[in-house]
Amino acid sequence: MRCRKCGKKAVINMRQHRLSLCKQHFLEWLPNHILRFIKKYEMFSEHDRILVAVSGGKDSLALWDILLKLGLHTEGLYINLGINAETAYSNHSMDFAQKFADQRNLKLHIADIKRDYGESIPEISIRTRRGRDKPCSLCGLIKRYMMNRFALNGQYDVLVTAHNLDDEAAILLANTLDWSLEFLARGEPVLPSKPGFLKKVKPFFRTYEREAAAYAILRNIEYMRDECPFSIDSKQLYYKKYLNEWEEKQPGTKLRFYLKYLNAIAQGAFPARQELAQQLAQQRCPQCGQPTNTGSLCAFCKLFDTNI
Amino acid sequence: MRCRKCGKKAVINMRQHRLSLCKQHFLEWLPNHILRFIKKYEMFSEHDRILVAVSGGKDSLALWDILLKLGLHTEGLYINLGINAETAYSNHSMDFAQKFADQRNLKLHIADIKRDYGESIPEISIRTRRGRDKPCSLCGLIKRYMMNRFALNGQYDVLVTAHNLDDEAAILLANTLDWSLEFLARGEPVLPSKPGFLKKVKPFFRTYEREAAAYAILRNIEYMRDECPFSIDSKQLYYKKYLNEWEEKQPGTKLRFYLKYLNAIAQGAFPARQELAQQLAQQRCPQCGQPTNTGSLCAFCKLFDTNI
Numbered sequence: 361m362r363c364r365k366c367g368k369k370a371v372i373n374m375r376q377h378r379l380s381l382c383k384q385h386f387l388e389w390l391p392n393h394i395l396r397f398i399k400k401y402e403m404f405s406e407h408d409r410i411l412v413a414v415s416g417g418k419d420s421l422a423l424w425d426i427l428l429k430l431g432l433h434t435e436g437l438y439i440n441l442g443i444n445a446e447t448a449y450s451n452h453s454m455d456f457a458q459k460f461a462d463q464r465n466l467k468l469h470i471a472d473i474k475r476d477y478g479e480s481i482p483e484i485s486i487r488t489r490r491g492r493d494k495p496c497s498l499c500g501l502i503k504r505y506m507m508n509r510f511a512l513n514g515q516y517d518v519l520v521t522a523h524n525l526d527d528e529a530a531i532l533l534a535n536t537l538d539w540s541l542e543f544l545a546r547g548e549p550v551l552p553s554k555p556g557f558l559k560k561v562k563p564f565f566r567t568y569e570r571e572a573a574a575y576a577i578l579r580n581i582e583y584m585r586d587e588c589p590f591s592i593d594s595k596q597l598y599y600k601k602y603l604n605e606w607e608e609k610q611p612g613t614k615l616r617f618y619l620k621y622l623n624a625i626a627q628g629a630f631p632a633r634q635e636l637a638q639q640l641a642q643q644r645c646p647q648c649g650q651p652t653n654t655g656s657l658c659a660f661c662k663l664f665d666t667n668i
Numbered sequence: 669m670r671c672r673k674c675g676k677k678a679v680i681n682m683r684q685h686r687l688s689l690c691k692q693h694f695l696e697w698l699p700n701h702i703l704r705f706i707k708k709y710e711m712f713s714e715h716d717r718i719l720v721a722v723s724g725g726k727d728s729l730a731l732w733d734i735l736l737k738l739g740l741h742t743e744g745l746y747i748n749l750g751i752n753a754e755t756a757y758s759n760h761s762m763d764f765a766q767k768f769a770d771q772r773n774l775k776l777h778i779a780d781i782k783r784d785y786g787e788s789i790p791e792i793s794i795r796t797r798r799g800r801d802k803p804c805s806l807c808g809l810i811k812r813y814m815m816n817r818f819a820l821n822g823q824y825d826v827l828v829t830a831h832n833l834d835d836e837a838a839i840l841l842a843n844t845l846d847w848s849l850e851f852l853a854r855g856e857p858v859l860p861s862k863p864g865f866l867k868k869v870k871p872f873f874r875t876y877e878r879e880a881a882a883y884a885i886l887r888n889i890e891y892m893r894d895e896c897p898f899s900i901d902s903k904q905l906y907y908k909k910y911l912n913e914w915e916e917k918q919p920g921t922k923l924r925f926y927l928k929y930l931n932a933i934a935q936g937a938f939p940a941r942q943e944l945a946q947q948l949a950q951q952r953c954p955q956c957g958q959p960t961n962t963g964s965l966c967a968f969c970k971l972f973d974t975n976i
Contacts, residue, residue: 537925539931539937602910606845616846624847629938
């Protein structure tokens with residue numbers, strides 16, 4: 361397998377693009393590829409203050425590295441979820457994020473659910489009905505809330521997450537098998553700002569997980585390799601398995617699935633829900649003032665509401 | 669495993685309904701279950717002239733048997749597709765359908781693509797670009813066309829097909845992974861009549877394939893057991909495999925997937941396409957006069973157009 365650009369030995373073959381590249385050309389190609397879609401989807405410009413949500417894993421550190429290379433103004437946000445019981449998963453992950461930031465003289469903010477709200481994810485998970493059997497859904501809710509709140513308070517222009525194509529395709533498959541219209545209406549890689557919500561973008565939405573991993577490894581980025589101990593039974597991993605099988609048989613399956621979905625949204629596939637979501641987000645939580653569509657306490661504050 | 673109604677030995681366990689039944693009670697239960705949804709979805713009444721599309725397989729003969737049991741006025745339509753090269757698949761299937769009709773003194777109409785249009789499915793498949801590598805899609809088009817045309821000419825009130833839940837869920841999964849909005853807008857079990865199209869209904873849309881098979885066997889219906897020789901590589905069988913795997917892990921997966929999709933349509937998903945389909949169906953094919961949305965010859969007539 362040879363690099364298409366120089367003929368040297370390739371380190372990666374991206375079958376969906378019919379493109380093999382050597383180390384040097386892959387490390388050039390990926391940032392340019394990302395930049396192309398940052399521009400095409402108007403995610404952000406060089407004037408914006410960008411907050412990057414980093415977990416200490418390969419995706420977020422690779423993405424932060426790329427944004428840096430592209431000369432953008434970024435700060436990082438790590439959310440310590442307190443998943444520390446057996447493997448100190450959260451604290452280890454934080455160390456990787458902190459080390460990455462320190463080595464590059466970048467600002468990393470730390471949010472901490474235990475410090476700020478008194479309980480860790482495992483503790484909330486055991487206590488609440490919502491968390492039982494599905495800590496991943498609880499964790500998603502909490503991260504979305506804390507990220508958005510931090511980014512709004514810090515008056516950033518845009519919040520960046522490193523969800524890759526494998527993540528997006530798996531979430532999309534789960535939401536589709538469940539026909540969750542609310543989620544299907546908001547699966548785009550750019551969610552514009554609206555009252556109470558900062559603009560949110562996913563520059564890795566066309567990047568396969570293995571490309572992000574290859575980039576991190578080839579750039580010698582040290583990152584957290586362990587998976588979250590809760591994720592073993594997660595819905596997302598379950599669906600990734602099938603998507604990998606289909607991708608293996610038909611390279612490009614994940615990319616086509618997600619891009620055709622974007623096209624379906626553009627053609628008005630879920631309009632009623634899109635409007636509804638906009639209307640409802642006008643309401644505010646009486647406790648924290650953040651947007652909600654519950655009609656009373658937002659889903660986050662409900663977790664800590666002792667009346668339940 | 670015991671029958672829930674009488675405690676005798678059960679012959680079938682329908683995990684999605686948490687219901688085990690003995691032979692007698694299953695043969696009572698299924699027709700009543702079907703009748704309930706025929707009424708709920710206003711598929712047809714005892715006054716309607718019903719045309720049942722029969723293939724000679726378990727589903728269509730089981731359904732015809734049930735409609736008969738329910739005292740409805742039915743005639744059958746068998747379409748001979750001329751798939752006869754090695755196994756005489758089409759002719760064998762026709763024999764099963766004919767025998768079923770003769771034994772019960774029912775009227776079975778025979779349409780024959782070779783007789784009426786000069787070529788069999790394998791012949792058209794080889795000659796046309798559309799048929800190459802995908803005879804199943806070609807066959808679907810041809811059957812839909814011939815069924816609709818026959819039913820319109822015969823002035824029936826409704827056309828019944830025996831698509832079961834496994835069929836519908838597999839087609840839905842394929843169309844969803846492909847985000848085929850045109851198909852997603854018309855996947856409901858009742859398609860009302862509109863100019864050029866007879867009302868089309870699928871009374872087995874909640875019936876699992878194994879239930880239809882169990883019914884056919886327990887009623888001693890003789891049916892064609894071979895699969896169509898072309899279907900081995902079909903997309904539908906490919907997706908059925910995955911749905912079966914998910915169903916095994918979570919009984920009711922197929923039913924929930926399809927019913928939630930119906931719910932999504934009811935909540936306004938895919939509206940733009942629905943309107944578009946309605947507008948376009950006002951156009952007529954200049955050759956056969958049937959509805960088309962191609963702007964010129966309908967897809968069926970195009971197959972036989974020597975200018976292409």
